[in-house]
Amino acid sequence: KQEVTQIPAALSVPEGENLVLNCSFTDSAIYNLQWFRQDPGKGLTSLLLIQSSQREQTSGRLNASLDKSSGRSTLYIAASQPGDSATYLCAARKRGGYQKVTFGTGTKLQVIP
Amino acid sequence: ETGVTQSPTHLIKTRGQQVTLRCSSQSGHNTVSWYQQALGQGPQFIFQYYREEENGRGNFPPRFSGLQFPNYSSELNVNALELDDSALYLCASSPTGLAGGPGDNEQFFGPGTRLTVL
Numbered sequence: 603k604q605e606v607t608q609i610p611a612a613l614s615v616p617e618g619e620n621l622v623l624n625c626s627f628t629d630s631a632i633y634n635l636q637w638f639r640q641d642p643g644k645g646l647t648s649l650l651l652i653q654s655s656q657r658e659q660t661s662g663r664l665n666a667s668l669d670k671s672s673g674r675s676t677l678y679i680a681a682s683q684p685g686d687s688a689t690y691l692c693a694a695r696k697r698g699g700y701q702k703v704t705f706g707t708g709t710k711l712q713v714i715p
Numbered sequence: 716e717t718g719v720t721q722s723p724t725h726l727i728k729t730r731g732q733q734v735t736l737r738c739s740s741q742s743g744h745n746t747v748s749w750y751q752q753a754l755g756q757g758p759q760f761i762f763q764y765y766r767e768e769e770n771g772r773g774n775f776p777p778r779f780s781g782l783q784f785p786n787y788s789s790e791l792n793v794n795a796l797e798l799d800d801s802a803l804y805l806c807a808s809s810p811t812g813l814a815g816g817p818g819d820n821e822q823f824f825g826p827g828t829r830l831t832v833l
Contacts, residue, residue: 606757636822643803644826644827645825645826646824648822651821691758703748703822707755
């Protein structure tokens, strides 16, 4: 059974700082891993999708990496802004057969002006 | 191109009642998944529909059921509501997969329906 863990559960940083969010998964047989942002009480906004054959993806100030062998993915946010404050979730999609998606519990990020 | 939409936004029900939540997928997306997100938790997979058939199910009892329609919109039905069913319910659609198969790649989420069971 796939388990996805995100550490830390909460993070507070001053504006302008670079930061890294961590996502660990127990089953390396994944099809892809997707990072999302969720604002309070809202749905999920897709940030980056990394296929199992890829090592990283970049979009603007965001960079996500994937290391299947160690069961880890990281989301790097450069030059953080108060508008980046949200909960960040990672989701691993299983490879083979029915491709179930397992989410982590999220990291709540606060960027202080 | 419109995104994924869900209705209603909020809903209050009492224990034992039944509820129907609705989702309209993005155009060209033939696969829809439903998730339950309790406060402070990550979304938990309920089930997925592809071409109007259930294509996979998480650890949810049979009182959670769904439908997908020919236009790829879908419903989540929950019978005999319990207090623990209070949560944000999210649907996500995925683009049609290779050779018209199930969408197995990126998921696009709707804004969710907040269900409160009293």
